[in-house]
Amino acid sequence: MDFSFTKKEEKFRAELRTWLETNLPEGWLEGKRDLPEDLDEYSRVLRAWQNTLYEGGWAAIAWPKEYGGRDASLMEEIIYHQEMVRVKAPPLINYIGIHMVGPTLIDIGTDEQKERYLKNILTGEEIWCQGYSEPGAGSDLTGLKTRAVKDGDRWLINGQKVWTSFGHVADKCFLLTRTSTHPEKKHRGITVFMMDMDQPGVETLPIVQMDGQSEFNEVYMTDAVATDADIVGQVDSGWHVLIALMLHERTGIGAELFTLEKQFNDTVELAQQYKVNGRPLIENPAVRQKLANFYARVRGSLLNYYKNLTTTIKNGQPGAETSIDKLVVTELHQALSAFAVEIQGHQGVLLDKDAVADPKWQHLFLASFGQTIGGGTSEVQRNTIGERVLGLPKDMGR
């Protein structure tokens, strides 16, 4: 057992730290971290940040060097996430491009596709979104109805996507479509297109979320156009492409765990500073004992992640047990932010300028409800763990 970092890893951390100190937006480290409300301005600032990362060689550290990455090890990725959480770095607007689409193209894209897309992903020139979910296809994506039909030397796409994160700022969409029908084998006949979002046949309508934000969208396609060159993998083999893409999400959960840990430390601070009847909350045994309980759960989930990471490093690939990490971190996020609001008593519901502590708590609480749904619901995760890790029999109909 060894929790130390190697000299090389420490050097990597120091290099990133130094770089961040000089390259984060003006005043960021001192606490000037407000992002513009206006959407265009917001996306301009974040694209600029991504381009800064690119120029420093920090945009996609896990990519191979030949495509503009650093060939980073898993441990270096972990350090990267730790440091980004530590300085509360601005969000990566092209998260989907960097962590999902890019690695998939590097893996199975054609040379032309790599040439055409990879650099623009790195620089933030082209922002990506993922178009999977539809009104009739959520946990069961095989129910998707968006159709792509060959029309001469182009494809015409018709249908609707929903819950498309970043859709309103995206230039490109990694789009799941149906190209042929196989009622018995619904995984067949799906094709992935890289679709232009900026064209007459595509309309994007933001959806107002329960936390007041509009980060996801409806996307309507009416004779939207794509070409053969936009297909990832083969026609009708989109399911394999999707699986390949999911396997590339190497350390995203790590980043979420470090954020959770940070949030936990902030909750302790909240309990130390927030006073009721003139006394800090932490002096209330019921509050501090619950905090101790959260401490065990947060540390436990982080350590469990390290345990699975160790296995991944040893075996060269993640095992099925990593599905436990996503379930645990999202449910814990939800429980912890509810707790942070709960201990504020009747004032806990006050929002923004009326909030009596940091207004982020109310927003984290509201946003946390999306976490156990997006990226596969907790119920679906439990099915996966039950079937893949424990070997229990599969659900009917699947």
Add this chain to the structure above:
Amino acid sequence: MDFSLTEEQEMFRGHIRKMLDKFGGTQVAREMIDQNPQNLKKVYKTLAELGCSGINIPEEYDGMDLEALDLVPTFEEMGRSLVPGLFMETSALAVPILKKYATEEQKQQYLPAIASGEKWISFAALEPFNDFSPAGIHCTLQQKDGQYVLNGTKTLVPEAELADAFLVLVRTNQEDQEDGLSLLLIDKTDALNIEKQSSFDESKHVAKMEFENLVITQEQIIGEVDKGWTQLQEGLLYFNAALSSYIVGAMEQVVHMATEYAKIREQFGQAIGRFQAIKHSIVNMKVNLEIARSLSHYANWVVDTEEFDREAAVYSARTYATEKFIEVSAHNIQIHGGIGFTEEIDCHLYVKRARYYDQYLGSTPFYQEKVVASLGW
């Protein structure tokens, strides 16, 4: 970074598991319900032969001088089969205290005998109607006519009938509210008044001990007088790290039982493990197990270091393990249906042990307060 047990540690686990399987797993615990300790004694003899009892004892006292982490496979495997007896009290409580606070003579007297498996030590701390805190210790050691005498009652002393000696927590100073206690090591003699108690966890024997003017010599006092509670904390760290391992082993067996049963038991034309109410319940058990395991492995690593979270890590491993052990062992009964409620199948053994340990040497809030204190909140 490498957060895993070594190959040697895993190999050692294999030996222990094979040995315990040969004794029939939980059969040893079941025989204790029938007051038959013959196989338990054999198990302990074999554990000693395999070197387990000397793992964390220095070489100069005939041990192997290894660390808490090297005991983890043994504790996990014992937990799997719910092996009772005094292994944890001896190796993870008495040994760390002796190593740190005993005189050279006391070490000579006990450590080699523990390493060879000749001496097993029980722990007499708890008292009737009192909690596990300095205020709860009334059993008193007084100086009378130039000698020490001990008076008072201890309850829930584990496996007293098998013990060769007792670590006893006594009050030596009436004024000191924070401590004022001392630790004694008393060999078993006929002069001791030991009375078996019946507990619903019948495979884990407990007894009441009454002391009436028992004469104690200076040589039986371990460490500094009036500092017993403080010194005990060091032992409790090791004990609770070990306990979390034992529980992880037990939880693993519980999850295994539930999973295997859900695969073979059919109702409504399908294996019950296909029903999500069952499947998701077992998944929750598995998740709790894995988190408990990660916490306990870390606890057993950190306890031999000087990391800032040494205490917090151990105590949170203990509270998480005891709390979740109750939960998973209860779900296991539900998943088994009617047969889970019988004496015949092992389910009940685990839920009873879970309850016993949850309430042994301090409750969940007690240890949560310790986490709070150790992190300086």
